[in-house]
Amino acid sequence: MSVLAETLRKHSSLSEKRIAKVAAAYKPFPTKHNQLLVRKGDVAKYLYFVEKGYLRVFVTDASGNQFTRFLIEEGMEGTAFPSFISQKISSASVQCVGKAEVLRISYDELQKLYQAVPEFERLYRKIIEMAYVSSIHRIETLISMNARERYLQLLKEKPKWFQQLPANVIAEYLGITKETLSRLKSTK
Amino acid sequence: MSVLAETLRKHSSLSEKRIAKVAAAYKPFPTKHNQLLVRKGDVAKYLYFVEKGYLRVFVTDASGNQFTRFLIEEGMEGTAFPSFISQKISSASVQCVGKAEVLRISYDELQKLYQAVPEFERLYRKIIEMAYVSSIHRIETLISMNARERYLQLLKEKPKWFQQLPANVIAEYLGITKETLSRLKSTK
């Protein structure tokens, strides 16, 4: 049983038949190590569901520094969202963190799925709501906490990330340099 | 004609009749100078639409410092969103900035409105999507720019705010102190 089907079951009251229909619309997409799924300047044509591993959504500044906007973990879906919903070019890139297994559905397929499975639209709304709430949480963290507080909060909320993700990705997500993160770890 | 009706017309293809129906569901709510609409610890029972002025959504830390999570300007709606959608107690407060004119709709009324005007649910989804996109933009700004860059960006994107809002509210929104903002202004 795919992680996707389980996730659908958990977050909706769709019938098994409809779960199967939705799940079938997402196609496995084979990826390589650190593969870029959306490149800055592209239009994000697909929504990605993570079966295993992590995706990172990041932006770069003029000096080439990278900043991780979001980390998408197993059982979550995402893409360069502002580009995806507007179907305009993306300012962000999406990349596998190491090895990842993903499914994907195109923007057009997703629209068709709304027609074919009306309840799915409400589920999609819920997914967006959850994503929005988590982004609000992120904003609060960023405006109200210093680096150490953010680090400790993430350690508490997402302990797995520290085992499974390279430190520089975590640092980018926290909005600090990898050197600062390294020092926070050691002075615990 | 209310700002609300205009906004509905602009962002949806609802008929005039349905616009009237939706607009009628939002009730004027008289406010006083700096009135608190949602208090930390309350459940956010209402969604607020701003006809005039600004609302601020803010959190406080242990030392009593305030941090402005969002500013809701004329023609926008908002509330302590995580609390509103879950109907659980809010970690944030919502307050008028000075004098403001607002309309509001209760959580229950909103659910009824979905039933009565099905197209409204899609509109609501779009509103959430837009809010989500703008929160993503905020996150990027916060993780990738320093205080001066954030200040200059906001000055460019929201020049009105600097005329209409007190500097300490802007500073809280930028995630800096009012002293730092004052210095950024003078060293332009």
Place this chain on the structure above:
DNA sequence: CTTAGCTGTTGATAAATGTCAACAAAATCA
């Protein structure tokens, strides 16, 4: 009008975080 509070500015200083460089350890790939 006058007093008390709020708002914004400036200075001195401290604290937090970034930058750059060197190096060690680990992972990847040919």
Place this chain on the structure above:
DNA sequence: TGATTTTGTTGACATTTATCAACAGCTAAG
């Protein structure tokens, strides 16, 4: 496996931003 690249750590130092304090101007209330 061995070579090469990536990742993580540490130190010295620079920069950014916060904190604390003083004060001036404005505003609102009695």
